[in-house]
Amino acid sequence: MNSMLSTANRTPKDDEKSPALGKWRILAAVAVVIAALIVWEAWPRPTPVEVVSAQTSPLIGHLSATGEIDGKVASVGAKTAGEVEQVYAAEGERVADGAPLARISPGPPGLAATSADQLNIQVIDSPFAGVIARRYVDPGDAVSPGQPLFTVVDPQQVWVVAYINDIDMPKVHQGLPVRISLPTYLATTYRGKITAIGPLAKPRSELQSGARTVRVRIDLDEPMSHMIPGTEVNVDASVTLRSQALLIPADAVNENQQGRYVWVVRDGRASQQQITTGLTNYLAVEILDGLTEADLIITAGQQDLQVGQRVNPQPTSAVLNPK
Numbered sequence: 001m002n003s004m005l006s007t008a009n010r011t012p013k014d015d016e017k018s019p020a021l022g023k024w025r026i027l028a029a030v031a032v033v034i035a036a037l038i039v040w041e042a043w044p045r046p047t048p049v050e051v052v053s054a055q056t057s058p059l060i061g062h063l064s065a066t067g068e069i070d071g072k073v074a075s076v077g078a079k080t081a082g083e084v085e086q087v088y089a090a091e092g093e094r095v096a097d098g099a100p101l102a103r104i105s106p107g108p109p110g111l112a113a114t115s116a117d118q119l120n121i122q123v124i125d126s127p128f129a130g131v132i133a134r135r136y137v138d139p140g141d142a143v144s145p146g147q148p149l150f151t152v153v154d155p156q157q158v159w160v161v162a163y164i165n166d167i168d169m170p171k172v173h174q175g176l177p178v179r180i181s182l183p184t185y186l187a188t189t190y191r192g193k194i195t196a197i198g199p200l201a202k203p204r205s206e207l208q209s210g211a212r213t214v215r216v217r218i219d220l221d222e223p224m225s226h227m228i229p230g231t232e233v234n235v236d237a238s239v240t241l242r243s244q245a246l247l248i249p250a251d252a253v254n255e256n257q258q259g260r261y262v263w264v265v266r267d268g269r270a271s272q273q274q275i276t277t278g279l280t281n282y283l284a285v286e287i288l289d290g291l292t293e294a295d296l297i298i299t300a301g302q303q304d305l306q307v308g309q310r311v312n313p314q315p316t317s318a319v320l321n322p323k
Contacts, residue, residue: 049301067162284320
């Protein structure tokens with residue numbers, strides 16, 4: 001009887017002290033935590049993306065071309081047929097303006113010269129001061145009218161002839177500073193300016209097909225004596241396409257049926273923004289409409305994005321102008 005009364009008189013406070021009930025409460029709490037973790041893992045997290053702000057700066061383009069050294073070069077030839085009696089200059093030798101280069105007697109080789117022949121002896125002179133680049137004859141050689149005997153070069157009067165693709169011609173103007181490098185002197189860069197632009201665009205290849213090029217002349221800021229006419233050179237220049245423009249990375253631009261667009265971050269979510277573009281240097285593109293400097297443009301991680309998807313933007317740097 002006393003036992004029954006004791007059980008009937010138990011209070012909630014007594015229940016809280018029950019070891020079994022305490023264990024159940026702990027298990028319930030653990031279950032809640034596990035469920036929360038499962039929900040957290042299953043909940044879609046913001047997609048990490050790289051972003052960059054639009055920037056207002058000059059738009060710089062790059063111009064590259066190939067060419068060759070040209071200069072004051074003369075081919076000196078025989079005026080009449082005859083035999084080379086004597087040669088006065090060797091290859092590589094410096095000669096003065098009007099210096100004799102060779103003596104040619106008229107008539108077939110091997111025949112004794114008559115007094116009349118003596119009056120018709122040719123003395124071949126250098127047309128200007130320079131260097132004998134090539135000598136084609138030796139004493140005793142027979143020569144014919146117009147046959148080249150020497151090539152004379154003035155090493156102080158050399159320039160570059162470059163061939164520029166016609167699509168790059170809007171970047172080119174007289175006075176444009178350029179850099180010149182020779183394959184044999186890769187570590188050295190020479191400076192010059194475009195001083196003449198050809199009036200015609202001609203095919204690059206002998207097949208008369210493919211890209212067309214325009215011939216330009218480049219005068220060197222300083223003469224280089226080791227620049228030999230005929231040597232191949234590389235030419236490049238930095239060209240200001242726009243003095244000030246709103247720029248974004250070119251690879252951030254996409255296209256759809258409505259036109260060009262970029263992915264941007266708005267209120268922590270991905271959004272598509274239609275844009276109007278202008279000039280480009282292939283690294284950056286000019287934005288004419290659709291963006292401001294306050295916009296965050298997604299440059300990486302946008303491949304599988306959906307409009308309205310939560311994103312986690314991470315700033316990144318982008319090269320907008322070539323070096």
